[in-house]
Amino acid sequence: MEKQFEHETVLKNETVNGLNIKEDGIYVDCTLGGGGHSEQILRQLSEKGRLIAFDQDEIALEHAKNRLKGFSGKVTFVHSNFQHLKQELRNIGISEVNGFVFDLGVSSPQFDEPERGFSYRFDAPLDMRMDRSQSLTAFEVINHWQFEEIVKIIARYGEERFAKQIARKIEKAREKKPVETTFELVEIIKDAIPAPARRKGGHPAKRTFQAFRIAVNNELQVFEEALNDAIDMTASTGRIAVITFHSLEDRICKQVFKRRSTPQELPKGLPIIPEGFEGELSLVNRKPILASEEELESNSRAQSAKLRIAEKK
Ligand SMILES: C[S@@+](CC[C@H](N)C(=O)[O-])C[C@H]1O[C@@H](n2cnc3c(N)ncnc32)[C@H](O)[C@@H]1O
Numbered sequence: 001m002e003k004q005f006e007h008e009t010v011l012k013n014e015t016v017n018g019l020n021i022k023e024d025g026i027y028v029d030c031t032l033g034g035g036g037h038s039e040q041i042l043r044q045l046s047e048k049g050r051l052i053a054f055d056q057d058e059i060a061l062e063h064a065k066n067r068l069k070g071f072s073g074k075v076t077f078v079h080s081n082f083q084h085l086k087q088e089l090r091n092i093g094i095s096e097v098n099g100f101v102f103d104l105g106v107s108s109p110q111f112d113e114p115e116r117g118f119s120y121r122f123d124a125p126l127d128m129r130m131d132r133s134q135s136l137t138a139f140e141v142i143n144h145w146q147f148e149e150i151v152k153i154i155a156r157y158g159e160e161r162f163a164k165q166i167a168r169k170i171e172k173a174r175e176k177k178p179v180e181t182t183f184e185l186v187e188i189i190k191d192a193i194p195a196p197a198r199r200k201g202g203h204p205a206k207r208t209f210q211a212f213r214i215a216v217n218n219e220l221q222v223f224e225e226a227l228n229d230a231i232d233m234t235a236s237t238g239r240i241a242v243i244t245f246h247s248l249e250d251r252i253c254k255q256v257f258k259r260r261s262t263p264q265e266l267p268k269g270l271p272i273i274p275e276g277f278e279g280e281l282s283l284v285n286r287k288p289i290l291a292s293e294e295e296l297e298s299n300s301r302a303q304s305a306k307l308r309i310a311e312k313k
Helices: 012-018 036-044 058-067 082-091 108-112 138-144 147-158 163-176 182-192 206-216 219-233 247-261 293-298 300-304
Strands: 026-029 050-055 075-079 097-103 234-244 281-283 306-312
Touching: 012 036, 012 097, 012 234, 012 306, 026 036, 036 050, 036 097, 050 058, 050 082, 058 075, 058 108, 082 219, 097 219, 138 147, 138 163, 138 206, 147 163, 147 206, 163 182, 182 206, 206 219, 219 234, 219 247, 234 247, 247 281, 247 306, 293 300
Parallel strands: 026 050, 026 097, 050 075, 097 234
Antiparallel strands: 234 306, 281 306
């Protein structure tokens, strides 16, 4: 029997309502996943409206194509990293967009498929690639990258205070034989974290797994560049909605939105603000929107979700 591909969409109404959809507009879902946000957008578009949906994961795309087949005249699927947003949209003749959605991270089916190696809950080869055509895997990073680089990854992307200790244990383990599986990595992490700290704050491997996943997929740099590209391509009064799941992503979103909504420093003595010196964005919500109690009850993944929306002037 075919495995179910089910991803519970987070902050669905808040995100799509926040886009202020024009029924004949052009919208881009940068992270199609299970297709929940895309479906909600497509329902609000007339025959003239259009949705372009990106995912770098071919399996996600195949399932979402099936879910959205009733909208086939209005939707275009793109198998690509959103890193190539500008070029891919230009390739299909689009230079201006009325709204973008980013719902970052990994979908539930990706997490729950043991062989993809995202989860510390299943024993699997160290993979963690969202795009399986990419050559860099977690195995490569963990076994071949230098000690200092590994410390940096775990400390920066995992915000793990025992980064050095974990990296040291990885180095010791790989001297004997390559670290091959998620469970081997879990054991190394547990061994590196002192027992009292191990018992606090969720699974001890959570932060380190997040760190390697971010490194393998170069998630933060790609997101920052794509968010700037999306802002460049947004039409006047168009909106950008971003859902993040950890503080590193949220910080990038907050800073990019802030920078691009802040007026540039003016040459002194000008009577009026010339075009190009005003901020290009206004923030639709100053504080991030969080999931409601009701949503949290049915979807624990929504707990760390934060939604920020900005509008192009
Ligand atoms: C949280 S899920 C999106 C769920 C979707 N909004 C829904 O309602 O079903 C994130 C999806 O984005 C994809 N993704 C993450 N980073 C990406 C990137 N840089 N380029 C393209 N797709 C990406 C993942 O493969 C995953 O399928």
